[in-house]
Amino acid sequence: MTNAFFFSGRELTDEEIPSFPDLHHFTVRPGLSDPPQHCHRCGNTSNLSSHPCVRCGKRCTYCRNCIEMGKISSCTTLYRWIGPEPAHSKRAGMLHWSGTLSAGQKMASDNVLLAIQNRSEHTVWAVAGAGKTEVLFAGIAAALSNGKRVCIAAPRADVVRELAPRFEKVFPDTPPAALYGGSPDRNTYSPLVVSTTHQLFRFYEAFDVMIVDEVDAFPYTFDQSLQYAVQKARKKESALIYLTATPEPAWQAEIQAGSRDATLIPARYHRQPLPVPKMAWCGNWKKSIVPVPVLKWVKEKEKALVFYPHIDTMDKALPIFKEINLRIESVHAADPLRKEKVEAMRRGDIPILLTTTILERGVTFPGVDVAVVGSEDRVFTESALIQIAGRAGRSINYPTGDISFFHYGKTEAMVRAVKQINEMNALGKERGLLDS
Known part of the structure; x- marks a missing residue:
């Protein structure tokens, strides 16, 4: 039997559940909604098809958009955990980091912490190499100490593999679950998660703090379903932090006009100018x-x-x-x-x-x-x-x-x-x- 903690915050098909549990701690819903049909896992409404289904013996509609994550069809059921959430260790928010922040990093760190405390949205626009990861430490430590669950999501698996060891080093009492295709942590529970945006399809209102790194990167900016996954995986009352070195022009205009709450870090932590191509x-x-x-x-x-x-x-x-x-x-x-x-x-x-x-x-x-x-x-x-x-x-x-x-x-x-x-x-x- 899989540890019940694993299911917390997740929404899975029966095929994705490692060891099928007693259903009294689950609520269920169909994988596809009734007409007009859309996929409850990825939000897709247009990239649908149908075929004779081996599972139910009928002609089933299925979602083509997220099929790489496993098929969601008319006869698929999604199972969502509604049991108690696991308590965090008393040391969950202990930060093991002795570095110092630059003036730009400190301002961004304070604003990220404030957004997490207020469960609001904030964007950090920082040049590449400015030290965006370090800007997150204080806010994440505060969230974990208060029993909150945190996710750092990125569009690419390379970024997840790079970030996870860094967070494990500074939060050794709360080793993060690193989630990407083929990840050994896929059946692991942790209050701290580092995940590709694709893996968020398997979560539902799980996180009190959602941090999206490289928000301008392909495929996130071009894929509405990944943006849907981020919103689905965060709790209704939660903080949303965006990190980017190259925000899209519309975001840049909003930041410069003051209509998007943001911190701009135009220099690297080592106080040397960016090399110019x-x-x-x-x-x-x-x-x-x-x-x-x-x-x-x-x-x-x-x-x-x-x-x-x-x-x-x-x-x-x-x-x-x-x-x-x-x-x-x-x-x-x-x-x-x-x-x-x-x-x-x-x-x-x-x-x-x-x-x-x-x-x-x-x-x-x-x-x-x-x-x-x-x-x-x-x-x-x-x-x-x-x-x-x-x-x-x-x-x-x-x-x-x-x-x-x-x-x-x-x-x-x-x-x-x-x-x-x-x-x-x-x-x-x-x-x-x-x-x-």
């Missing part, structure tokens, strides 16, 4: 694959990320780069060794890593330089280029870095990305948050 023409990179300027750049680097817009082009480029150093590797979203390669890069076993935009955010490699090949490609949006540039200069021991946008023609996205980085540096200097 250089634009370098490299000719028709699609034809040459590895243009001479890029090859020269890589030969001069000890540790670097080289971004390509497409997997096929990157795959063709890898053998050419391996002529420089056999330890150079490539990685992309479908790479089965993706996690291992990222760790090898972090250890220094891989000196140069070719990558798609999968590593544009959520990972930190101290002392890394960054190149973008074909930066005019439409996959490299303004926010993507800002995030990519944000991989360099993040460490206090390596606060600078070389960032080069290799292109076959400048785009508005490239120009705007450089402009925003320069504006943040100017604002950081104006606010006294930079030493130089």
Whole structure:
């Protein structure tokens, strides 16, 4: 029998319940609503289909939108726990962190704590590498100490795998459950959860504090069902904290107009300016694959990320780069060794890593330089280029870095990305948050 704590806050199909329990602590509802039909798990109303159902023997409508999480059809029942919630350990909110916050971080930390106490909404707009994670510590500690349940959600599994050990280190008495596809923690209960936004489909009014990291990242910004999942997983009376380095233009306008409650951190915690990308023409990179300027750049680097817009082009480029150093590797979203390669890069076993935009955010490699090949490609949006540039200069021991946008023609996205980085540096200097 699965520990009853596991079920707290979850809404699952019978196939997802590890050991089917006594139903007197559950309420049930159909997976799909009656006409007009919509999926109760993901909120989808349009991406539906039907088929002869082996389970019930009838022709069933099913949801195609969240089918990767398991099928929700007309005959599916969702089970929701209504039993008592588990009590937290007296040490649940103990914070084991001896660091100090910068002036910008301290302001954001105070505002996050206030939003959590008031069960309100707040946005933290902080440049990449500003130390957004540390801004959360005080608020999370207060929430856990008061018996509240906290979720930090992010669109990508890489970010979850990066964040979970950091929270486990500072909250060792409350090790977080890290939830993503294939996670070993999927049957674990914790009052502190670090989860992909997709995994929130399996929760219902579970969290007193919902924190959405990288709120501007794909696929969250383009997928209404993920935004639905966030709202479904938080309690009606709860705090909602958004973290972003590159808010969408509408949010930026709301923040600047004062209509969205927000804290802006325009400088990194180490008080050094953001490295500004250089634009370098490299000719028709699609034809040459590895243009001479890029090859020269890589030969001069000890540790670097080289971004390509497409997997096929990157795959063709890898053998050419391996002529420089056999330890150079490539990685992309479908790479089965993706996690291992990222760790090898972090250890220094891989000196140069070719990558798609999968590593544009959520990972930190101290002392890394960054190149973008074909930066005019439409996959490299303004926010993507800002995030990519944000991989360099993040460490206090390596606060600078070389960032080069290799292109076959400048785009508005490239120009705007450089402009925003320069504006943040100017604002950081104006606010006294930079030493130089």
